[in-house]
Amino acid sequence: MHIKTSNQEELSLGFGEYTCNWGVHICGLYETAEERDDIIFSFFHQGAKSNDKQLFSPAEQTAEDFTEKYKSRYPEFEHHILNPDLFSVINAKELYYSDGTFSPITMDENLEKFFTESQKFGRRNIRASAEMVWALEKIPGIEHLMAYESRLNYFISGKPWISICLYNITKFSGKTIMNVLQTHPYTITGGVIIQNPYYIDPDEWLKQNDPEFAIK
Structure with a gap:
């Protein structure tokens, strides 16, 4: 089933026979490790088969545990996850707050550097995902x-990039999950992807909730 998420090329999400388009920001909501793994391993396995550049930030598990589980599930793609030019597994502190402080502006800058470096030798499709319990x-x-999550829609738009932000709904408050829904245009729940009716355009969301980070 195809979910039209932009005017870019199509990609397979790797689960549920879903396809969508590059340039999209999705939240994955789950309750168990099994639900979480059904999303991320299928997503990244499809990326390996497509030779996409991939980025994952674990938090409920270590980078080492994730890598070993991936190699065990897909031994034929061990070379992919062990090649830093193809797959970057970065722990949450290093990716999100390496200097001890979280900043949406710094995240914008770091992701832009990552993207620019990835495209130096031509177009590279990028799959990114992170466990957000950190x-x-x-x-x-x-x-x-959530200002960062809202601004991420600006960053991803028009790029050969897809991000899935993974939120464990048993650990976050209902208020936080509502903010997650308001900042992600598409959701995955129970293996089903849908257009999110609670999504608010970042121009409006930032103006209402965190105007310091609104795009001037």
Whole structure:
């Protein structure tokens, strides 16, 4: 089943026989590790088969555990996950708050550097995903996480990039999950992807909720 998410080329999500288009930001909502793994392993396995560049940030598991599980599931693609030019597995602290503070602006800059580097030798399709439970820690600046999520829609639009942000709904408050829904145009729940009716355009969401990070 195809979900039209942009005017870019199609890609297979790797699960449920779903396809969508590049340039999309999705939230994956789950309750168990099995549900989470059904999303991320299928997603990245399809990326390996397509030779996409991939980025994953684990938080509920270690980078080493994720890598070993991936190699066990897909031994024929061990070379893919062990090649840093193809697959980057970066822990949450290193990716989101390496200096001890979370900043949407710094994240924009770091992701833009990652994207620019990835495209140096021509178009590279990029699959990215992260386990977001790290955000439950008392990190300076974490109150602006949803501003980052909203701004990510600007960053991804028009790029050969797809991001799936993974939120464990048993650990986050209902208020936070509603903000997650308001900042992601598509959702995955129970293996089903849908256009999210609660999504608010970042121009409006940022103006209403965190105007400091609105695009001027």
